[in-house]
Amino acid sequence: METGQTVDGITISDEELKSLTDAIQQRHGIDFSCYEPKSLKRRVIRALHIFRLGAVHELWIKILKDHSFIYPFMDEISVGLTSMFRDPVLWKKIRFLLSDHFAGNKELSVWHAGCSTGEEVYTMGIVLKESGFTRPAKALATDISNQAMTTAKKGEFNEMKMEEYDKNYLHFNPGSTLKKYYSVRDGFSFMDTSLIQHVTFKHHNLITDPFPKNHDIIFCRNVMIYFDNRAKLALFDKFYDSLNPGGLFIIGFYDAVLPLVDPTKFRVLDLDAKIFQKQ
């Protein structure tokens, strides 16, 4: 049983969290029962700061009284830290697999589940381009946050972030520069959106919505950290059904779900890069 959690002087008890999530479920039909309570409490406290509210009951009242408040609230709750070319070892491995594992000429189908503001989607676009991959490719990018996906579609990132992204990219392609893929204006970087012209963005809740099928590669990185083990197990089964035979399932470095992976369904293709293959 979780106890009260204090961050920056604000404490949230189990009862407060439950009354808040029950109110949201009743009013908006959003189910938080799969979310890991400790990380949910941290995120609620973060939202309290952002919306300048002093306590959970103020948030509770705002959610009940102001019907449209749920949208900015959910954007804050599900906000995702992401980065371009995060975990270079993964992207190097994917570059190799694209020529080795996915040779042929059938259309490649990729799903970015929990794509956030699109850094992973642009990264994959660059990897496809630079690996000389000749098959046609299509991708689906989904998230629970519409606000994040609006940023993704525009490809508009704070210029300060690009320094870190460029450093990551250098590990992937030493001697080159990410700058060739964006222009800078008024403190913002504008990505070359032709990198994602094969991508369709769609709102999708991994816990409640049906899963799209027939994918060759599914990325679900740094999303399952929010979910409890029961939800993770259910997600693994659904991702398995969504993959084509031999398809790849890629999770985040800190998702820490290895003991939950059913070896009769997935074999470990690359442990360092956290790539699994449908058996």
Ligand SMILES: C[S@@+](CC[C@H](N)C(=O)[O-])C[C@H]1O[C@@H](n2cnc3c(N)ncnc32)[C@H](O)[C@@H]1O
């Ligand atoms: C930390 S970001 C990960 C972004 C990207 N996959 C990466 O690793 O760079 C987590 C994303 O998961 C999304 N998310 C959280 N709960 C979700 C759910 N139930 N269904 C779909 N997306 C969800 C959040 O909105 C957020 O954009």
